[in-house]
Amino acid sequence: MIIPVSFYQNDDVAGIARALLGKTLGTEINGQYTSGIIVETEAYAGVTDKASHAYGGRFTNRTRVMYEDGGIAYVYLCYGIHHLFNIVTHGVGTPHAVLIRAIEPANGIDIMLQRRGKAFVTPTLTAGPGALSAALGITTLHTGYPVTGPVITISDTGYTPEHITAATRVGVAYAREDALLPLRFYISGNKFVSKGKGL
DNA sequence: GTGCGGATGAACT
DNA sequence: GTTCATCCGCACT
Numbered sequence: 001m002i003i004p005v006s007f008y009q010n011d012d013v014a015g016i017a018r019a020l021l022g023k024t025l026g027t028e029i030n031g032q033y034t035s036g037i038i039v040e041t042e043a044y045a046g047v048t049d050k051a052s053h054a055y056g057g058r059f060t061n062r063t064r065v066m067y068e069d070g071g072i073a074y075v076y077l078c079y080g081i082h083h084l085f086n087i088v089t090h091g092v093g094t095p096h097a098v099l100i101r102a103i104e105p106a107n108g109i110d111i112m113l114q115r116r117g118k119a120f121v122t123p124t125l126t127a128g129p130g131a132l133s134a135a136l137g138i139t140t141l142h143t144g145y146p147v148t149g150p151v152i153t154i155s156d157t158g159y160t161p162e163h164i165t166a167a168t169r170v171g172v173a174y175a176r177e178d179a180l181l182p183l184r185f186y187i188s189g190n191k192f193v194s195k196g197k198g199l
Numbered sequence: 200g201t202g203c204g205g206a207t208g209a210a211c212t
Numbered sequence: 213g214t215t216c217a218t219c220c221g222c223a224c225t
Binding site: 058140 | 219
């Protein structure tokens, strides 16, 4: 079942990031459904988090969507190449977000392989935020879309991870002391967790 | 208007 | 382990 929007509309962005592990993220684009199980996430705690794009209340054309209500997508371009998919959480005016860093392929694997230009499944198909976005066909055009459907959906299929690891986030050394916070969560031992290193 | 650098990934050596 | 593709977004002039 699709997770209701109320799931995203609370203050505990780290708790939401953790709770999203084991849920299924899917897209239906051009009639093609692709999906995967979320195995790795990171929490970005709005204005107080130096690693967040909204740190200090920064409000620009790009970050505007982060200030909207919880339950919508924030997709941005990184390094000019990669589209990174986040879910906005909490309510209007609080720019919390959860970055989805990796999924384990579930449905439409042939379509994902085609989008990624690969012949068979390896962890690189969907391990990493740019990789999973490409596999699911998510681009910056999808920023602002609800994650409650119809294009982007996050569903609870009843799967609960046995063990979750909390670690430091990837690629945020510039955030200084906030880079030390354990706001990266992943399913322990899962082969599709990205190889990105925290601190 | 200009310049810098990033919440990365893949192909190299 | 290292290199490099590739381009807005943002800060500052």
